Amino acid sequence: MEAPICLIEKLQDGRLQVNAEAIEILSKIKQPLAVVATVGMYRTGKSYMMNKLAGFEKGFQLGATVQGKTKGIWMWCVPHPRLKEHTLVLLDTEGLGDVQKGNKKNDTNIFCLSVLLSSVLVYNSIRTIDEDAVEKLRFVGELAELIKVRSGDNEDNECQFSRHFPSFIWLVRDFTLNLEMDGKEITEDEYLENALLPGECQLTAIVSAEETEETSMRIHSQHAIRMYFNTRKCFVFDSPTGDKNILQRMDEVSVEDLSSIFVEQCQRFCEYIYKNAEVKYLDDITPVSGEILGQLVYKYTEALSSSGIVCMEDTVIRISEEQNKAAVQEATEYYEKRMKERVHFPTETLEEFVEISAKCEEEALEIFMKRSFRDSELNFHKQYMRNIEEKKKHFSNMNETESRNYCDQLIKKHSGDLEEALKQSLYSKPGGYKKFQEDIKLIQQRYNSEPRKGVEAESVLNNFINSKESLRIFILVTDETLTELQRQNEGFPIVAATVFLLISGPRAVTAVQFSLQFIQ
Template identity: 35%
Template sequence: MAPLPRMYHPICLIETYVDNKLRVNEDAQMILAKISQPLVVVSIVGPFRTGKSYLMNKLSRHRGGGFSVGHTSRVNTRGIWMWCVPHPKKPGHTLVLLDTEGLGNMENGDKNNGCIILSLAMLMSSAVIYNSTGKINQDALENLNSILKIHYNILHKASVQEEKTQSKEKAGIPSSISPFFVWAIRDFTLKSEVKGYKPTTDEHLENCEEDVATRYHKARRQNEILKLIRRYFPRQKCLFFGLPSSDKQALSRLDQVPERDLQTSFVSEAKDFCKFIYEEAPAKRLREEQIMTGSAFAQLLKSYVDVVTKGDIAHLERSMSDMSMEDNRRAMSESVALYETKMEVQQVNTEEEFQRLHEKSLEEALHEFEKKYVEHDMSQPEYLNQLKKDLLRKREEVWKILENLSWNKCEGLIQRLMCDVDQALRENKYHIPGGYKRFLKDKNNVIKRYNQEANKGVKAQEVLKDFLDSLEEIEHIILKTDQAISAKKREQPKDINPTDYSQLTKYIQSYQLPTGRFDRILIQLFGFTGHGKSSFVNSCLYILGNGRFQDKAGEGVSHGGKTMERKAYELSDAITIVDNRGFAKLGAPEAWEIYAQLCNFAPLNMKVDWDKSIKMRNDLLTQKSKEKKIPDLIVPVLVYSSEHILSKEDFTLIKDFLKQAQKLTGVLPFIILTKCRTESELRNTFTRMGMENIYCIENYTISDHLPVKEKHLVILNFLRDILLCVNFHLQECINFQTQQHEWTSFLKKMANESLTNQT
């Protein structure tokens, strides 16, 4: 809210000229126009030389200066003077004090001019103080009547127009221009009693009116005065002031006399008067529910003058109506601006989010208008209907802006993310064996990075869909090219020498699966802890890598393995080897987790917990069944150290596991016997189990990793044989969905059996 303009002294608000014309002082009007606070407008009227200015200076609480106080019989106040001060009791309000030219000014050529000025003051005020001296008698009523007669004649038309169905006597003055009436009686010395007790000030006013009415019941004019007072002032108050001082010289310069030199009772009465006006004088209202601000008051000043000088009450009504309409239009504009601000400050990424934000912002904007709406010829529902239409148009504007911003941002983002892919397309880097898989990987990486980008806006999914649609033809060409090239690559060259290290390595590294059918070959290593699975992974990476040994998988220690996770390592674009957590025995509860690893239901590169709850296991199955992606071709491999004696119990358990693994994957498991350089009885044992692919392998270790051709060739031929096995199984028509369902049923059955055994 704008601060109150600083006023150090009063200023003339309504000027009078020799031709008795009234004019609004533009400087005063500009001061009012800058006040956005509600106004409490208090004016003082009455005969001249009755001390009106003194009371107004008291109300201003300003020490030194103020309204001019006369010391002679000449009139000091001409026209209407204004002083705007912060309201002492109502924060956020401005107290406007109006001091008027008094009645009985003989210097004024037109005897009615004073009444017109006082009528104007009452029209502009929310509270009017009628200042008189002596007691309430016929003369006092006559003086008041001289003011109200003109004022009532001017405003009576408004009363009749507002209440056409009422009689003239019952018609009242509109409450928005009917001020609170306070009769301040100065130099009052009468000590009256009514029926044995001293009446209050208000009772005294009523008693005096009744007394006058009784004594002058035949004088119709006096009765009309009393009716007019009651009709025009719904709220009335009478306050008395004793003599300020017995010193006549002090009375002639009252504004200069310190309070300590005045009568104690008068000082107290003056303080009570100020307190009453501060607390009881209401805010000025434009209409019943609309409090008037300084800027609105400034706009109506000329209309107020026209009412009392031309009798043009209709012009005031039009001005008030225009102002109300302007206020409502402003409130509508502010509501639209509020809506727009609410819609812009919050990021939305879907149309549903936008609609929810619209509905919330619409509700707040309509509520804001309802708070600011002022009574007008056009009803509030009519304004609200128009506002809703304006807000819906604004919604469409905001939506179009958000669409354009989002579209441009998303297209720019995709262009940046596709730079490397576009370069690879220009250089035909996807027209090679495995090119389709590489293209899908790069495309999915673009999609992943695109989805990770925050605040893409409302067109994010639509732009992504258009982008993916634009790649369909390119993707189809890459797929066909890859299939044609890979079909030839999968044919085993007749001249590959199983003892040729270079040929074997090249074949394994360049091997490609049929494009789009399987994602990769997953070589799954199983076995007891400490039997050499991790060392075998290190050996494969060493042989197919850059010729430098690294302990990537982590070797086991002498007292057992240390792999607690299910870790995956890429041997080539098509081959991934998985080091599954080793088990202590092939029994519950390890069994369920072992088969979950085998079926690729357990997450890769995460810790394996043997003791999952039944609920956790079922949740894992449910989650896995919902996944939709290209399946892996699983090859089960059992790793067993020849240093360990195979007991009858372990023989039975391992045999059952190998048979079940073949049943689930469709692939006969491969057997790796570590620390076994020559033929052994252990090899024959696994042969009796029905295993065909058995390999005696000496792993490379941290302490022994010097390259040996024989070690290399055994591992390379093991990997070559796995690829030959894969080529054989690729001729089969495998229904992955059926296989997935069988795996899920098998694991659910195991979980239920485990629960039954526990209970």
């Protein structure tokens, strides 16, 4: 992709709508995806960091005013800078807390979709991780109301979130504090972990049940982040520059115009993402491709828009059924296509056909197995095998038909003189049987010398010879009868006997033999 595209559009009435054009782009990506989504309050520099991850200065739209620019969720797919045959998908989301939107539910849905679709969730805030910053992450605490791991009201759902949720990275922009605690230096990660621990006064408030609503929400958010996101990381950034004009043109200025510390911090963040961003998985086993991500986008957005609840297991089951059906179809079509390309009908031997078919079956099975998943009962695998057997039988019948038709033409071509001789009764004379046998043998020789007759070659030839069996007997008896009459030169005149045989056909043989016995 040369530029980002809107993946999930926010309509004027606040509803979220999937962009079919973006899904079409995703459907063409067969590689595993690492999906990085950025969320946070509006005007905190989310889009700038996404552009840096993409390796460009421009891409996701930046804003220089108090009004948020990004609406809905935008997507940018780029080759992964570190992993070959992988794609890095960047999702830039609409800023949270924009007072002009006036719809908190929209913020919650955007945050929920970001969590569900990503393998790395980047949260942007400014200046410090304080009580206010944690309170603004109330969306984390609301996830349990929107997401279910399994169907039904299972109390263990929240405990299982960490198995399915992305890793969590907190970016603190325009950070001015010293990373110290109790007079000792601490790391960025330690700074985050300490911010996520309830303070002594907060714990006392829990016991006394006198906490304010804000305190309760903050504690709930802290607990939810620790419980839902097993892998957590923190980066702090200095201000890019003290020049307001430069800040308003961040997508236009060069790195030379920015603080060298900020530039270094950006590079460190990008390198961490490139190295540590995990591939998105659907069921702990199946890596998410572009096609599967597109299905997740549709189903998650639809679920939030309709029922307001997403069941991850139900979604995986539905996608697995669709993927397995598609796997059966794709593998079957592959087998059919390759057989048409590789089999030159008719094949010379049955072994040649079987060998080609086996190779195509092996390749088709590999395609099926690569795309199929969660087929524990092997129902789709069995359907695939039935399809292949049906197609194989079809091609086998086609191979036989082509061979039979071709061989029939060859027999017709090489037996033309024989048929003409039969019409003219050239074999109904003394010595005719020998001539008939010689002509039959000549037909066999010419027929057998023809290449690529196929699997029905012997059958067609045998059918031809069998079809002449009654004629062969008739010509043999006629030859013997006429030869005997000629030798004896008495009894029935030879001419009269010949006419009698020609008129009466094979049924006259018995009569002639009886006459010869009478004469003797």
